[in-house]
Amino acid sequence: MPRSVRVLGPAALIAVALAATFAGLAYGGGAAEQLIQDPGPIARYGVPIAKLFVNLGAAGMIGALVLAVWALSPKRREFDLALDVAAASAAVMTVASAATGLFTFLLVTGVPFDLSDAFGQKLGQFVTTIELGQAWLTTTLVAAAVTVLCFAVRNHTALVFVTVLAVASLVPLAQQGHAAGAAGHAAAVTGLGLHLVFASVWLGGLVTIVLLKGELGAKRLPVVLARYSTVALISFIVVALSGYASAALRIGDWDQLFTPYGMLVVVKVVALIALGLFGAAQRRFLIGRMSRGDGSRAGSFWWLVVAELAFMGLASGAAAALARTATPVSEEQAGSLARTPAEILTGEPLPPWPEWTRYFTEWNPDLIWLLVCGFGIFFYIAGVRRLRKRGDRWPIYRTVLWVSGLLLLVYITNGGVNVYEQYLFSAHMLAHMVLTMAVPVLLVPGAPVTLAARAIRARKDGSRGGREWILIGVHSRFAGFIANPIVAALLFVGSLWVFYYSPLFRWTMLDHIGHEWMIVHFLITGYLFVQSLIGIDPVPYRLPYPFRLLLLLGTMAFHAFFGLTIMSSTGLLLADWYGAMGWGTLALEDQVLGGGIAWSIGEIPTVALAITVAVQWARSDEKESKRRDRHADRTGDAELEAYNAQLAAIAEHDRPQ
Structure with missing residues (x-):
């Protein structure tokens, strides 16, 4: 069995996936004949089958890249073989994406396929001017680019960017299908995007391990499986x-x-x-026994892998059929609910009037940040526990501040502020101020980089895990540049003006991806600025304490000036958005309130930062004084005696003869 698993495993995956797709289409009516302009069975069955191979190709591409970046060593042949798997999978995805775009064109337009110039012109217009066609064209081109890069790039660090590009190929897929056009569009895109990415990592990683089985060998295989198992567990939770x-x-x-x-x-x-049961059995029983050299369990493990791939094929086939099956909550019904200007702009029902209590009772969950904060709290506490188990100390206040900062981030990205920030400029500005000032003030003293460097085990086989990637990122030239106090302050202040007085502001309102980018940008710029003032984690350069206070005061002065500019402005920012929500109140008055929030809310973190810098300054002087006292005790005040002797010699030399 172990020798044939490289053929039997992928074969079981594809066979079960195809069978599940056909069965799902027959049961759900996803390939039923259309009443008007039916394109024929080739197009009706071609779309879901081609899309199935798009998903399988994406899984092999992303899973192999993640495995190469996270679990494999570039010093071994396994690394190059994994990239070959990624390149082949990306090529499959490229062809399947092009086929899906063609079949989708036939299905949507009802135009019969032929090789005439007129057909080519219509197809070209579809993929260049229609949003659905543009999405499939983008997916095809990105997958083709990843195919080439997987052959051309072998640098371990550069492969991270190739992996990001591979993940980006799934963005158009997340914005298609049932995710588009319905109420709850943002939540639908987020859910489908996370589902596609982590299912690809899970499935593709396992297929890559199966294909690399002969190269890994009996000793190397348990190590790679243990690393993959951690990734698979995270993927299972997210999926x-x-x-x-x-x-x-x-x-x-x-x-x-x-x-x-x-x-x-x-x-x-x-x-x-x-x-999930298969994964639990692997983690709890089989991987550990294989690591201890119990070869009798190898056959059972590979039978379990083949069964796991078969169930992954079942899930993939059902997903392909679901994409063509009508949903109980139809998109047309959801779209017909839009009656107010706010619903036309946002696609969401207008929330209740924002009494102050509703900021604590209304919720609009964002699954991305729920998962980010949940995993952030879990891994931080796990790191602290590991330190304590081996007898190392970690200050409790750091843990409290880190957890508090992430809980505040959960509220801002999921609570009442997130409900109203699309409709009220004041709510948006409140979210901005908390993200860029309050949350970093809590997170930075948590010293996550220091904790990771001490708690995560270092690898010695040439591969890179969490510790290695974090330290490489922190010590990179780019990180050193943006962590410079002057640069961090310029980013912190300059991004205010650039963001609100450029098309970026509109993009973050119209596009869910823009909204997520906005949150990340505010967090990073705020974190870098606070880190330059009171950070514990190592950075290439820190200003002396007096200059830190001057930098803080100067930056906050520009910040206050920005708030005053908003308050005194007679023009409305995004007038066709905030001015057309239909609240029955003046949007300009709400903008003045937002400017007041930018001016006043920023003062509280400023005071906290100033106090912290002053305390650190005093403690550093106290530490330096104690260090000199200890040095004097060890040397018997040798430095002071030498200095006095030098003064006496000078006085003796200057004395008149």
Whole structure:
């Protein structure tokens, strides 16, 4: 069995996936004949089957790249073989994406396929001017670029950027299908995007290990499996939560679970539960025994891998059929609910009037930041526990501040502020101020880089894990440049003016990806600025304490000037957005309130930063004084005696003869 698993595993994956796709299409009616302009069975079945191979190709591409970057050593042949798997998978994705775009064109337009110039012109217009065609063209081109890069790039650090590009190829897929055009668009895109990315990492990583089985060998295989198992566990959690969020949006009530779409979702849930059990068995029993040299368990392990791949194929086939199956909560029905200007602009129902209590009772969950904060708290506490188990100390206040900062981030990105920031400029500015000033003030003293460097085990086989990648990033030239106190202050202040007085502001309102970028940008610029003032983690250069206070005061003066500029402005920022929400109140008055928030809210973190810098300054003087006292005790005040002797010699030399 172990010798044939490289053929049997992928074969089981593809065979079960195809069978599940055909069965799901037959049950859900996803390939039923259209009443008007039916393109024929080739197009109707071609779209879901081609899309299935898009998903499988993306999984092989992303999973192999993540495995190479995270678990494999560039000093071994396994690294190059994994990149070959990624290149081949990206090539499959390229061809399948092009085929999906063609079949989609036939399905949408009903134009029969031929080789005439007229057909080519219509197809060219579809992929260059229609949003759906542009999405498939983008996916095809990005996958083709990754194919070339996987052959051309072998540098370990550069492969991180290739992996990011590979993940970016899934963005157009996340914005298609049932995610587009419905109420809850942002949540749908987020859920589907997370689902696609982490399912690809999970499935592609396992397929890559199966294909590299002969190269890894009996000693190397348990090491790589243990590293993959951690990634697979994280992927399982994300896939489960994102799948639930997506299904809840599209199914609605529990009664709709017995519709064809709902039953296909049940099939995916059953497959996911089975995969979770397989993963638990691997982590708890088989990998550990293989690491101890128990070869009798190898056969059982590979049988389990083949079964796991078969269930992954079942889930992939059901997903391909779901993409062509009508949802119980239809997009047309959701779109017909838009009656107010706010709903036309945002696609969401207008929330209740923002009484101050609603900022604590209303919620608009963002799954990305729920997961980021949840994992951030878990891994931080796990690192602290590891330090304490080996007898090292870690100040409790750092843990408290880190957890508090992430909980505040959860509230800002999921609570009442996130509900109203699309509709009120004042709520948006409140979110900005908290993200860029309050949250970093809590997170920076947590010293996450120092904790990671001390708690994560160093690798000695040439591969790079969490510790290695964090230290490489922190010590890079780019990180050293943006961590410079002057640069950090310029980014902190300059981004205010650039963001609000450029098209970036509009982009973050119209595009969910822009909204997520905005959160990341505010967090990073605020974190860099606070780190330059009170940070504990190592940086290439720190200003002396007096200059830190001057930098803080100067930066805050520009920050206050920005707030006053907003308050005194007679023109409305994004007038066709905030001025058209239909709240029944003056948007300019709300903008003045937002400027006041930018001016006043920033003062509280400023005072906290100034106090912290002053305390650190005093403690550094005290530490230096104690250090000199200890040195004097060890040397018997040799430096002072030498200095006095030097003064006496000078006096003796200057004395008149």
